[in-house]
Amino acid sequence: MRRTIPIIKLRQNLIVSIQIEMTDRLVGELKENIAYEVRAQEVSGLVIEVSAVDFLDSYIARSIQQIAKIASCMGVETILAGLDPSVAITLVEMGADMLGVQTALDLEDALDLLEERQAASKAEEELVLAEIYAQLEET
Amino acid sequence: MKVSDLDLGEMLSFKPDEGRVTLAGERMLIFRQDSLGVLRRLLYDQLGERLSRSILTHFGHQCGSGDYATLSANYEWETDLDEMGAGPALHTWEGIVHVEPLHLEFDRKAGTFHMKGIWRNSYEAEIHRELFGVGESPVCHSLTGYASGWCSGFIGRRVIAIETKCVGKGDEHCEFEIRPVEDWNDEADAWREALETTDYSLSRELEAKLAVIQEQELAISELNTPVMEIWDDVLVLPIVGVVDTRRSMEIMNNLLLSIEQTQARCVIIDVTGVEVVDTKTADYLLKVMRAANLLGSRCVLTGLSSAIAQTLVEIGADLSEVRTLRNIKEGLKDCLKFLRAQTRAG
Numbered sequence: 001m002r003r004t005i006p007i008i009k010l011r012q013n014l015i016v017s018i019q020i021e022m023t024d025r026l027v028g029e030l031k032e033n034i035a036y037e038v039r040a041q042e043v044s045g046l047v048i049e050v051s052a053v054d055f056l057d058s059y060i061a062r063s064i065q066q067i068a069k070i071a072s073c074m075g076v077e078t079i080l081a082g083l084d085p086s087v088a089i090t091l092v093e094m095g096a097d098m099l100g101v102q103t104a105l106d107l108e109d110a111l112d113l114l115e116e117r118q119a120a121s122k123a124e125e126e127l128v129l130a131e132i133y134a135q136l137e138e139t
Numbered sequence: 140m141k142v143s144d145l146d147l148g149e150m151l152s153f154k155p156d157e158g159r160v161t162l163a164g165e166r167m168l169i170f171r172q173d174s175l176g177v178l179r180r181l182l183y184d185q186l187g188e189r190l191s192r193s194i195l196t197h198f199g200h201q202c203g204s205g206d207y208a209t210l211s212a213n214y215e216w217e218t219d220l221d222e223m224g225a226g227p228a229l230h231t232w233e234g235i236v237h238v239e240p241l242h243l244e245f246d247r248k249a250g251t252f253h254m255k256g257i258w259r260n261s262y263e264a265e266i267h268r269e270l271f272g273v274g275e276s277p278v279c280h281s282l283t284g285y286a287s288g289w290c291s292g293f294i295g296r297r298v299i300a301i302e303t304k305c306v307g308k309g310d311e312h313c314e315f316e317i318r319p320v321e322d323w324n325d326e327a328d329a330w331r332e333a334l335e336t337t338d339y340s341l342s343r344e345l346e347a348k349l350a351v352i353q354e355q356e357l358a359i360s361e362l363n364t365p366v367m368e369i370w371d372d373v374l375v376l377p378i379v380g381v382v383d384t385r386r387s388m389e390i391m392n393n394l395l396l397s398i399e400q401t402q403a404r405c406v407i408i409d410v411t412g413v414e415v416v417d418t419k420t421a422d423y424l425l426k427v428m429r430a431a432n433l434l435g436s437r438c439v440l441t442g443l444s445s446a447i448a449q450t451l452v453e454i455g456a457d458l459s460e461v462r463t464l465r466n467i468k469e470g471l472k473d474c475l476k477f478l479r480a481q482t483r484a485g
Contacts, residue, residue, distance in 0.1 A: 031449070032449070035445035035446075035448055035449050036445050038445065039444060039445040039448075040445075044465075066452045066453070069452045069458075070445070070448040070449055070451075070452045071448075072463060073443045073447075073448035073451060073452065073458060073463045074443055074445065074448050074463065074464075074465055075441070075463055075464035075465035075466075075469055076465065100459075121476075124476050124479075125472055125476065127479065128472070128475045128476055128479050131479065132475070
């Protein structure tokens with residue numbers, strides 16, 4: 001059976017939870033699928049949840065960075081959540097930094113972070129709109 | 140006169156003082172076979188198989204119908220069979236091919252005609268094989284043209300000769316069969332089509348294509364890149380199609396001019412309509428945005444498709460200095476927020 005990694009939409013965000021062993025093929029496929037979904041769905045955040053992953057090689061680490069960049073090109077912010085301590089140590093020792101990718105303790109944390117930002121952005125948006133309406137009424 | 144009396148050596152008159160060779164007053168020409176080979180190669184190279192075939196068939200047809208007209212008008216033939224047989228005999232004498240009739244029956248009054256025969260030493264198959272090697276279909280187009288021309292003249296209705304075997308496709312000798320056009324099924328279609336005078340002309344078609352291309356070029360050049368002011372201080376530049384050097388210069392000039400005129404503080408560059416992006420295109424876009432930044436405008440890039448986003452990341456295009464957003468809507472929201480923050484700060 002071909003195994004794929006599901007991409008779940010939850011409110012304003014896409015959630016990808018990696019719970020199977022990552023092969024190069026799977027990573028490439030995931031990259032493409034995420035790129036497609038990010039474009040197709042009306043979302044503003046992407047969480048990649050890796051708590052079940054106990055090994056990340058440099059290729060996969062780089063791919064995750066690329067996914068974050070691709071999403072960012074389309075205006076979607078990426079958060080890497082639930083990095084296992086041992087994986088974190090390996091990554092640091094390998095020198096494969098996760099620069100440019102924001103991280104969070106776990107999925108909850110990541111969603112909180114994203115929703116907080118979205119709320120702030122929304123509030124600002126409403127302020128802008130209110131001002132615009134006020135201006136329109138004046139003229 | 141009988142067929143057996145036919146002797147082209149006597150019938151031809153060589154007139155070196157005039158620079159002519161004539162057959163019953165009609166000027167005849169003698170060429171080298173290899174020069175016709177060059178002509179054939181050029182025809183095939185430049186016009187393609189279909190057109191070359193048609194041209195060669197027409198050429199052969201005129202040879203055949205012309206020979207028939209000359210011989211029937213200038214010589215008295217004892218029987219119809221002699222008159223008819225003079226064609227293959229002359230073809231043989233002219234050194235084109237050696238004709239061996241296998242079967243011939245016709246009725247001039249009823250207009251029926253059927254002939255079969257063998258061609259040996261076809262000059263056409265010889266040069267064709269030399270030029271192009273053994274092919275899949277018969278190649279003696281001027282020969283079938285000749286046979287069609289002669290027999291059509293003789294029987295007084297359209298007759299089509301086809302080739303059933305050909306040295307050009309690897310057979311030992313060539314074989315032909317001739318019937319009135321109505322008596323053929325679709326096996327003679329290729330030969331009939333080659334003889335049909337069509338309006339098709341390669342040069343006319345090229346001219347028409349060229350006209351289309353010029354029209355399109357005009358349309359493309361008119362596809363300029365408008366810069367629109369959609370809000371106070373916000374410009375939108377939608378880019379559609381391919382961004383090359385020339386286009387990117389136009390875009391840059393347009394945009395910078397508009398920024399100067401409107402003094403806009405924000406610019407949204409929307410690339411929803413851009414299908415392909417490579418490093419060069421990315422580079423051009425970055426340059427446009429940097430230039431706008433220098434004038435004091437803030438640029439956001441919107442509408443990158445998933446494919447383009449992937450390409451950009453894979454080729455390592457550095458978009459870190461650029462603010463990229465989902466679509467033009469998000470872009471406008473972002474600009475409005477920025478403007479508000481600026482007003483507040485100011």
